[in-house]
Amino acid sequence: MASVQLEAVRLTKRFGDRTAVDGLSFTARQGEVVGLLGPNGSGKTTTIRLLTTVLAPTSGEFSVAGVPCTRPGEIRRRIGVLPESSGYPGHQTGEEYLRYHARLFGHGRPDAVRAAERLLAEVGLAERGSSRISTYSRGMRQRLGIARALVNDPAVVFLDEPTLGLDPAGQRQMLAIVREIAAGRGATVILSTHTLPDVEEICTSVLILHKGKILVSGTFGEVTRAVPTQQYAQMRVPIELVGRARQALAGVADLMTEPADERPDILRISLNGRPAADQGGTDTGMNAALRAVLSADVPVLSFEVEGARLSDAFLAMTGEGVR
Numbered sequence: 001m002a003s004v005q006l007e008a009v010r011l012t013k014r015f016g017d018r019t020a021v022d023g024l025s026f027t028a029r030q031g032e033v034v035g036l037l038g039p040n041g042s043g044k045t046t047t048i049r050l051l052t053t054v055l056a057p058t059s060g061e062f063s064v065a066g067v068p069c070t071r072p073g074e075i076r077r078r079i080g081v082l083p084e085s086s087g088y089p090g091h092q093t094g095e096e097y098l099r100y101h102a103r104l105f106g107h108g109r110p111d112a113v114r115a116a117e118r119l120l121a122e123v124g125l126a127e128r129g130s131s132r133i134s135t136y137s138r139g140m141r142q143r144l145g146i147a148r149a150l151v152n153d154p155a156v157v158f159l160d161e162p163t164l165g166l167d168p169a170g171q172r173q174m175l176a177i178v179r180e181i182a183a184g185r186g187a188t189v190i191l192s193t194h195t196l197p198d199v200e201e202i203c204t205s206v207l208i209l210h211k212g213k214i215l216v217s218g219t220f221g222e223v224t225r226a227v228p229t230q231q232y233a234q235m236r237v238p239i240e241l242v243g244r245a246r247q248a249l250a251g252v253a254d255l256m257t258e259p260a261d262e263r264p265d266i267l268r269i270s271l272n273g274r275p276a277a278d279q280g281g282t283d284t285g286m287n288a289a290l291r292a293v294l295s296a297d298v299p300v301l302s303f304e305v306e307g308a309r310l311s312d313a314f315l316a317m318t319g320e321g322v323r
């Protein structure tokens with residue numbers, strides 16, 4: 001099994017009488033992409049600031065690549081950070097900027113030149129390395145920020161909202177880069193985000209924070225199974241029989257129907273608040289829906305059970321919706 005690169009034990013941060021991070025314990029292994037999720041104010045940024053040694057914990061401890069938090073200077077040499085918002089010197093070119101940071105980490109001049117070139121290629125900026133940063137789009141700046149975070153070949157990379165404000169193409173590019181940081185470099189990535197589809201796409205595990213505490217953690221499957229979420233199925237019936245199908249479904253306890261978007265011939269059926277973990281119950285419910293409609297002499301043209309969604313689990317746990 002891959003080695004543990006990050007370990008937090010009862011990590012806590014208080015600001016006055018407000019506890020921003022409250023007894024966080026978790027581990028992350030080499031090559032994992034861990035999604036750090038939670039509503040506004042749940043403690044994501046504070047957690048990243050603690051783990052990147054910007055803030056000192058009030059209590060608890062953590063280690064990065066085996067280095068304890070009592071040696072913050074050594075930790076800083078082993079991590080890369082893309083903060084929530086960072087400024088860039090617009091007058092410098094991407095190349096100059098990365099060379100400068102490579103030099104800060106002790107590379108000699110020729111090494112720094114090579115490192116800048118390699119990193120620019122890695123984040124898709126090879127063509128624009130000699131342009132001034134002031135001419136870069138937001139997506140290009142974010143990618144330059146990632147390149148800077150990789151300059152010291154870090155064991156753990158922290159990315160705070162890396163896709164925020166990017167257009168769909170920029171988001172895709174960013175996610176591909178993040179995936180490669182974990183799969184290609186074997187680094188551990190801690191990714192704080194509000195964008196759950198990103199998480200579903202690239203994270204190997206998820207930590208959901210609420211009021212500074214971990215509500216639930218695990219793989220995507222474990223998290224969506226751990227909480228009561230609605231399970232939905234879509235049933236398509238002949239349009240002239242929609243009314244009859246609805247009537248038949250109304251007689252099935254525990255089911256509710258709602259119209260699917262702009263498709264009057266599709267009924268979206270949900271099991272009322274049954275835990276997704278209760279797979280037996282879910283099957284029975286959906287089978288009951290099918291039986292009811294068929295026995296009302298309504299042919300079912302298609303029937304599809306939707307997969308559990310992280311956003312539903314998140315909503316069920318925190319009471320707050322997300323994008």
Ligand SMILES: Nc1ncnc2c1ncn2[C@@H]1O[C@H](COP(=O)(O)OP(=O)(O)OP(=O)(O)O)[C@@H](O)[C@H]1O
Pocket residue numbers: 015018019020038039040041042043044045046047
């Ligand atoms: N320097 C500080 N002084 C006082 N309170 C703080 C400080 N930094 C954060 N907090 C408080 O700690 C809590 C957690 O904030 P944090 O910024 O970590 O949340 P977050 O999950 O990153 O939120 P967002 O998604 O809005 O960025 C909030 O209640 C916040 O007001």
